[in-house]
Amino acid sequence: MLKRIATQIRKWFPAPEVSAHCDGPCGVYDPASARIYAEAVVSMTKKIIELELPAAGDKKATLTYNNTLSRYIAIKEEQAQKTKEDLLILWTDYFKPVHLEKYPDLHDTFWKAAKLCSACKVEVSLDHANELLATVEKIHKMFWATKEREVTWYKAS
Numbered sequence: 001m002l003k004r005i006a007t008q009i010r011k012w013f014p015a016p017e018v019s020a021h022c023d024g025p026c027g028v029y030d031p032a033s034a035r036i037y038a039e040a041v042v043s044m045t046k047k048i049i050e051l052e053l054p055a056a057g058d059k060k061a062t063l064t065y066n067n068t069l070s071r072y073i074a075i076k077e078e079q080a081q082k083t084k085e086d087l088l089i090l091w092t093d094y095f096k097p098v099h100l101e102k103y104p105d106l107h108d109t110f111w112k113a114a115k116l117c118s119a120c121k122v123e124v125s126l127d128h129a130n131e132l133l134a135t136v137e138k139i140h141k142m143f144w145a146t147k148e149r150e151v152t153w154y155k156a157s
Contacts, residue, residue, distance in 0.1 A: 029094040031140045034086040037079045038129075038136045039157050041120050044076035045129040077121045083132065084117035090143065103142050109135065 054061030
């Protein structure tokens, strides 16, 4: 009975066929937020490395150190995860097979970027953090080239 009613409704109110090359309007996608998140990963990594250990036996300084260190770590991990999420959205929702023709290393670049995000979460490696930021810059350039636009790469730091 319900199937017959649904068929009749479709017959009375036909929906036009639509198509799109992405999940949303093209203007929605932009690697800028991934850059900001990746810069925060670099910044927090530097802060962790530069954090001074307190003198032995100084309980208040040790508590302050532990609190600051845990905050820096939490921020670094959160920002690395956000970087990964933004990059994965670009990779899976924006980039299409036609882009592979121009960028045959596109999949490898995104895969490595996602792996770098994971490495930055579990390590304190300035090399990996900087490599992540450089990979996000490469993705930025690929992305804007697909739109035939030249958008300058800016860093906040």
